[in-house]
Amino acid sequence: MTKKHKRQDDFQKVKLKVGKKKPKADNATDVNFKSRAIHLPEQLKQSNAGPTTHRHLNIKDLLSQLHHYNSNVKQGALVGLRELLSAHPTLVEQHTSAILSEVAALFTDKDGTVRAAVVRLLRFVAQCIPVERVAPFFPLLSAHLTCAMTHISESIQTDALRFLDVLLEHFPGLLSQRHNVLLTSFLELISQRRMGKKDKSAKGGFVQMHTSHSLQVVVQLFWESFLSYFMDGCRLSRFLQAVVEERPLEEGMTNRNALEMWAGEKSTTTPIEVKWEEHGFGKGRIQMFEHSGAMHTPHSTYRLRPDSNLAAGMNKDLNSAETVQGFAETLVPLLLDIWVEAAGGDRVQMDSGHLLSPESMALMFQILTILQLLRRLTPQGDQQDILDAWFRNMYLADFKHHYMKNFPYGLLEVARHKKKVDGKRLHQQAVVGTVAGGNVEPLALNVTLCQVMVTLSLKGCSDVVGQDADWLGPIRAFIKETLSSGSKLSSKHLAALLEVVWRMIVTQRSRVVTDELLQAVYVQYQQRNLGVTVRTLLLSFFSQLYIEEHQNHPHIARSKILASWLASLPVQLVQLGSRNPQLSAHLLETVQSAAARGNKDLLNILQKRACSLYDPQDGCVVVLPVESQKKLVQILYFLPVIPPELLSCLSQVCNTGRVSASLATALMRTIHLRSPLSGWSSGSQDVPVKDVDYLSFFFTTLTGFSSETLQALQHTDEDCLMPSSTLSPISVFATTLDQFLHHWDVVEEVCHCLETLGSRAQCFDVIQTAIIKNLCGLAVVPDCLCTALLRCIPRLLDVNFLPSDTLLHFLSDCCLSMLNLLLQLEQSAHKRDRVWEACFAALSAVPRLLRLVLQSLRVCDLCEEELPHLAQILSLLLQHTQLRNHMMANASLLQHIIQDLTHFYSGETREQWLTDLLYCYSVTLSGPRGNMGMREIY
């Protein structure tokens, strides 16, 4: 069976049957597969035509396809370009010129899809190229843009705005340079559009109006951004043009903006250095001052090189009031119409005019911002006034009617039924919201409205005040309410509000109004926990108001609020301490100018608070930075009276070393000048510093220590104390080097001030009495005090005046102790030099002192170890040539001492010091004999 079966297996007969499918052969090939090419881009890339798109088109192909008649091809090429450039950004740099010119040519393409692709491409390209590389091609771009904007087809015009948008986003500066063409065509464009829309909306229904409205908002936004860019650009080009005129302004631009607004007209400062290189090429105007005419013309427009550049010429005409008027004439009615339409639309929905829906609020905000920008377009000064007057004549009634009717505005809660509006509408709303940068707060709106309206109130015309009352009244009420409601305002809103307040105060010239408004601001100022920026803003508002307008406007000068604000400044300074140095510096600036102007209230308060301001421990004068310290010292000059308590504070301030020596010097000079003793006639009858106080101040400063400290020193047992001995009759308290040097500088100035007093003899008498009374009994004396005394006595001593014995004895003790100290001061050369200088000055100027010193050297009392010290002191004195005469006058005394010295010295060998001494002694005495008449001095 197995065999048979095997054979069958080998050759099996397959039976084929009709109607059945033929089974597949075993060796049949399955062709049921697909093949695909393998891409190896790196290997294939060797074609030298540069990178290509996925369609193997390189940049040349693509650019040439942009001229194709078929719009699909063009669009494809644009898409391809975008793909190519995003894959290879370097291509953009290489082909900037070609890309920009080709793309710009498509601004006016007939097909909408092509234009959309162009926008996308442009947006991409714009972000790749830096501004300075686009600049050469910008004339071309702007030409095409103008072309598109003035195109006959409306859809192209619409898309032109999108191009403009892209360009604005990336090249605002370049755009604003060419504003003259662009701005006019742009203005025409939007006004045409409005006309068209108006007709449509008149015909059309409610929904249509809304679409047009939101479209207008978009247009408005363009406008607004355009104007603001233009503003910046205008400034920018002016900077370049008038480097001389504008440079400081550029630096302080951000900080000064707010103040500039308040102050209105501010003169620019001219740097002295004119850089001729810049003027060689630039169109810069050089400011010159001329005086030959009857009128002075401070601003001449002298240019080093006559100006052939077009851009500069165009810029000039935009700076004049007339040009801005021209713009305003087109623009303002437009804005009014837009608002009327929007407001009308809203009013159909709801009854109350006070409440606005978010989008109409955003619209109004934009309108107001544009108006503001328009006003700021004009140059400062006279022209602004002209423009304001013109605005007032033209549009006051309109503004009043449309904007002020329902002031102040509030936000309407979005009603529920709006939800029913279809998706399209919701979408539009979203667009408006995003474009406007979120919802506008009602506060911001109201504040901006105030700003716009207030500019219409004229300066210095009293006859129109009555007319304006109807619309200024609500504004005033609103400001008052906002400021005094106690809520915290952001610094931006506050700055705007303060600007309004400033303007109203200046224009209205009424004391009641001023006080009302200032009161409101003051309430805001008095709030606790204000942010630093807000606080600074309020502060600079008040100080500017005081400093700048005070003189011109008596109603401001008489304002009680301002006075009480000023009076509160010293207290604030004290309270502030060292917590916020910037704020303190700001406060001090105001205080100083008010003090310089002799503001009585302020000076009284200052007088009262002076002791805490100038406290040596934690007063402002020690805790604030150097600049503020200097200001405080300068303010000191203006105090009407400087009482003894304050003087004692000040003397400690001078000595504690927390103010620098130069500042201490300045402080002492201030006191000196304020005293009638200085001889600088202050011309007034009142005496700020009494003579007694003056002298005690300088004496205390001279000693450097208060009497309490000195008393405390007597009982101290610190290790820096040098015990008294025979050679050092006074025990010396060694001060630190810093303190010693500081005191040295201070003493220098004290001596100088005292020296210049009228009667030297009397002055010395007073000082002598003071020393005898206060210092002579002391057992422990600081070294700086000793040196101070030794320095000042010879300088102040009058030739004909005989100092008292008590003083001289004390001084000789001091001197001896100092000489002894000198020997131990090897380590600090500074201190040693100064100590020696002081001793030497005293000994050479007062011969009796030398004699007393020598007399007090009693060798018999000395112990063995002290003998070398004595010898060193003696040889020191002998070595100095200037002292030699005086030494020789005391020859017998000297001889006696030296004999004793050799007698008492019991050492076996002759030590070096003894040899030195004897040598010095012999040299001195063998020298030319000094006149013995010197003896008569004693």
Place this chain on the structure above:
Amino acid sequence: MSAPMEVVLSADSSGQLWNCAVFDPHSGTNLLSYRGGNTSARSLTVLNGEYILGAQLGKNFINVWEIQRKDQLQQKVVCPGVITCLCASPNGLYVLAGIAEALYLWEVSTGNLLAILSRHYQDLSCICFTDDSSHFVSGGKDNLALVWNLSSVVQLDSPNTPEPRHILSLHSLPITDIHCGLMGPQARVATASLDQTVKVWEISSGQMLLSVLFDVGIMSVTFDPCEYFLFCGGSDGNIFQVSLCTTSLSRDKTFQTDNDGNQVFIGHRNLVTCLSVSMDGTVLLSGSNDETVRMWDVQSKQCIRSITHKGPVTNAAIIPAPANMFVPDSRPSIPLPRFSRHLNPSEQGDATGAGGVCVRPGANTQDLDGTYLEKADELYSLMSAITDKSVFGDGENTKVRVSELEEEVRTLKKINKDLYEFSTQLLTKPN
């Protein structure tokens, strides 16, 4: 002995020997002395070369001497208050006095009080006129210096009170001295202050040009006539010389002595209250509270001479010697009228004596003259028009003119040639 070109006029506050005296700057001899009272600081002035005016120290009147009659007061001008500073305009038409915080301006010819300017907040310390009397600068204890235009101050019917042209407000302590350079309204003015700085400003623009910081408060300041140097008298008795020729561009600098002009004159022992430089810029005069007036050689910084006074020196100046100072018989060309004490004499009813008519310019009555630049443009266009015309225009006239000119050139050449030959003959002739 011929009369000196320049004299030193000085006064001290004691007034023991004389009120003020005139010295010869070369020999130091006392030439003249004027008696009666004493003079306060910065208030001695010479009016028109004919009168000396000095404000009495601490009193409310001005002593007036005729310049040749030294021993006798001509009159006393009584003022509304104590005078802190006094100045007569260089053209001799106006007298300006600082009384408390107000400036009083008198017209010399009529004695009318033209204006009271009270823009300062505190007492005035000094006044200075520009050399052409078109502007004046006043400095006060309120840290301010104000630049005034004299013509705008004098103007009668402006609705507002006169405003200063510039307010120089960068000092932080009282101003002690002001000095105006030459060149009228284009001058530079230096202000010294107790805040240890001296600042130089431009009158025309009111801009600060330079600020120099010292170690001590500065009590007096002056330029030399060429404005090479600035001299600053310190409150410690030193006089600092600051070179204005250095090329450093910084607006603020700190004084340091060096070899290119920044140096110190050491000698005084007390406040240097007044400084003055002679016409040729070689001699510096300084007066100090140490009761001396010193003369210094600017070049070598040495003290040439010291004139001792009896009290702190209040005024010292080198002035060009007035013509009739040394002519005892001369008379002033115009008598000095009584100075009125009120603004409008007619309203006060005491104008009966004066029969004169007050003529003062109204506001904006003058036509606008062109500025220098405009004039220069005009001139240039005129000139170029002429050349254009002569070169291109007017055929007939030009030809005639050209031939005339050629003729003239020919004659001139001939004359020149003759002259040349004649002189060569003369020179080469052997004798």
